[in-house]
Amino acid sequence: MLVELGITLRRGGPSLWLALIALVASAGCAQGTAPSASVIRGSMPDTHSESAPDLLVVPATQVWSESGINVESGQTITFTARGEIVAGPGRSGSDVPVKIPPEGTYLWDDRAVDRMFPLPAAGSGPAPCYGLIGRIGEGEPFFIGRTRSMVAQESGALRLGVNDFDVSDNQGEFLVQIELGGAERPVLHEQVVDAHAATGTPAEDCSVVVFYVDGLRPDVVREMVGLGHLPNIRRLFLEHGSWLEHTFTGFPSDTITSNGTMWTGCFSDRHGIKGQVSFSRRRLDCDSFLDPFGPQRSAQWLSPSGADAVVRSSQAAAIGVMQGAEARDEWLQVRHSSVPPLFEILRRRGHDWAVGVLPVMTEVPPPLWSRSMARHMPYFQAQKAWEYMDDANADYAIRNLLSRRQPVTIIWLPETDTCSHKCSRGQFGMTRKTIARADELLAAVVEELRAQGRLEKTYLLLVSDHGHIGGRDTHLSNFDLASDFFFRPRVLNAQGEWSGGGLGMSVHMHRYANRHPEDGAKEFVFIDGESDGAARVYLPRRHYRSQEWMGAERPGDLLSYRVDANRDPVDLPRSIASIHAVNSDGQVDRPIDLVLLKANDTAVLVTTHDRGQAVIERQRAADGRWEYRYFTVSDVRPTESGGVTYRMDTNQQFDPLELTRSVSPSLLSEFHDERFWLELTYDCPYPDGVVTLARHMLWDEELEDCQHEHAPDLVVTARPGWFFSTSASPGTMHGYPLAESMRATWFVNGPHVRRGARITTPARLADLTPTILDMIGLWDEASQESQFDGRPVRELYRGPVEFVTATRPVYWPDVNLQAWQRLNYTPLDRSALLPRTINRPEALVDINNIAYGMVMIPDLSIFRLMDDAISPVSGGRQPMTAMADNVEAFLRKRPNPLVSQGAMVPDVPGVALADYSVTSQGNLQRMDRAIDWVQNAGSTIDQKLAAPLKRETLPLTRPLNRGVDVAQQGFWEVYRFGQRTAIKVVDELVLNGVEDGTGRMLNAMRPVPNEIQLPPE
């Protein structure tokens, strides 16, 4: 039943309950919370209040309960609540009744997703479900939770209630103490650390565990903490750690480019990964870094190793034989970045990084990872795989990663990003459930570190790769740049002149082609930008019908680009910037923000529709580092030789990056280094924009061939409120150079790290690898071997002499993101010009998903099958899995390493169906662990034997162990390579081939021409 707001109901009376302390004792049946008067007074210092605290009973069965208190606008109200309610049956994910405290819960059951809560929650807003809420007069409801101190915005009668869509089946009550007047109470305390603070150094002999929560917004973390949630993140990172408030990723703010930056400490012009999809002008084909083998492709790009390196060098040799040494060198170079990634730096020193599934990873699939996935994922439901990734990755870390005791462990929790893209209002709606779950998973990993006795020597990092835009006060509208601008037929008027429509080009995207019948195979535009705030556009050189893709770059041609011999050339940047479209509110709007063009090897032209044009220029300073300047330009023209000229115009009132609003144009037009630009622009609409846009559009000299093959002609970004996609989404997006998308999360906890600190010095995700290397004591060495764009952040650590900085209170308005209003959503229809295709990843019938479901069968856990078999009597619990887990966890945590590692040998909880075959991966891995264990046990015994001889080991042990190690490693390399190659063939050749063929067939039945001639009037 949906109860209307504003109606006061009561179990037996018109006006509602306000009870003084004495009365509560008699109401003591409320879940054992019967207090005594002294307890309440003692726990609530009320020295500042003008009135004595009252205690109010708020029954869970009422929508609103009258408090009997009238508040005045401007008056401070402080609430303190306790008690528990049971909100209906099955409201929190299981059928076992769950007691809900006043702060409510984000772990709601899926059945609540579309329900109408008094304060928008679940799928429709940011509030927790079933918590304590309040309302003054007829004003908007507000969240209270366990404690809330606020200044009343209006006057009227105060009412309290439960944030539930149906109170009729609830039980229990909240007990609320209300104080009027006095000072507002803070939600947190923090010390603000700026660039002038003394800096310290990390502790020695430490390792690093990174919780990488994809797409997590730090402001959402702080607000959820302010609402009384994320208890583990609050304790570890907000109370006992430091927050790098102004941390920004590079442009585009997407997962793949950011991962390149995060794990190399360099910008994309040096690591070479510049987008989610890599288009080759040589092959006229693309690879996606987002498909199942993308992670390995990106790792290989950064540093080929293992069997892949062998294959690579044999491929190179083959090219050498067939096409000569020059072709071979070229082939090798275009696949190679100029900087070593973090794992390469560790491997050179005999270590490694321990990672499960990560956007950049070296072992695909990681050994036994699919076991962890199969423990959580429903059978044959690969299309839902993304909903179980966080659990699987945390499970895998606890079972398989931490025991490797590598200096760096990375645990990727991708669901926050996936859910933000797909689910209503992103992190201002459904995704908060995922974040609340991530807090629990993080705690489980930290608990394992504590049990292994390593927590004191571990740096914990909570980071994200980018933020998200949307969901806070609007839903986003999608603009189909491919169909509605590039593909849309040109419209000719009665005189045969081009008068409107689109460009009339055939369009290719990843696994997508939409073709006009008139166009030849090499006549198309390639677009990388699906569900993204930025799109990269590749065109044939010179003009659309040139048939030439690899020729010399001629940026000037794009300012006067001929799409057909019979039509006038167009200025592509200006044409794209001026696009109009109807948004989901039915308004005509402009979806395009910036159009970026590389004007020459040292300059980027930025074009907007209504803020003019500007140029970012860079040059090498005397020390070899880059410096940049920025100035607005006019009179932008192509030259005869394909170049671009412009006139510097410092008097212009508007500029594309909106920097002249806060910085003088003369300062902007002087050259400054990257650090200076970051500090100058971190608070601007395009934070770090000058550096990061240039770093994306320009390429390092060492990657020149790579640029030739992979650089786009134009990069286009969407305005706030828009994103590029063929289909609508109620979720949120990233990729933009805008602040909400560029701002990443970065919290740190560990030895010497400041506690409760907010560090205001701006940082970049390029600083992450240097900071990690600093924490494990390798920075000095590594920075001598290669030059990083980032630097270790040392403001994190307490200085040797720490002058006491007073902490500052953080009040609720400081963390309140004001997203409480309900939003309407009308998805836009798909473009009528879209091709028909059969690849629908969300559908169960998708052939990819069927295939992945089959691959997963051998890894289904035996214990889970048994649990599922008995689930009708066990009420959904998993006693078998739990029992196996507990036994293993108990053994794993024993202080004696021989016992703890021995526990991992049989891998009892991981026993899966495939293990009935002797050669299954599980059994092979188990044998492998047994060999490790014997070796370790052997060396312990060996050391004891060797001790009387004053030697570390007996003479023969070391070479013997090394031989065993090499054999083990070689075996796994070959095994994984074979497994991967098999899946690759299925995935890329068979499945995509079927889809592409079907798509082409469907399209051939409905041809759309390049041009449409309007009839004479």
Ligand SMILES: [Zn+2]
């Ligand atoms: Zn991401």
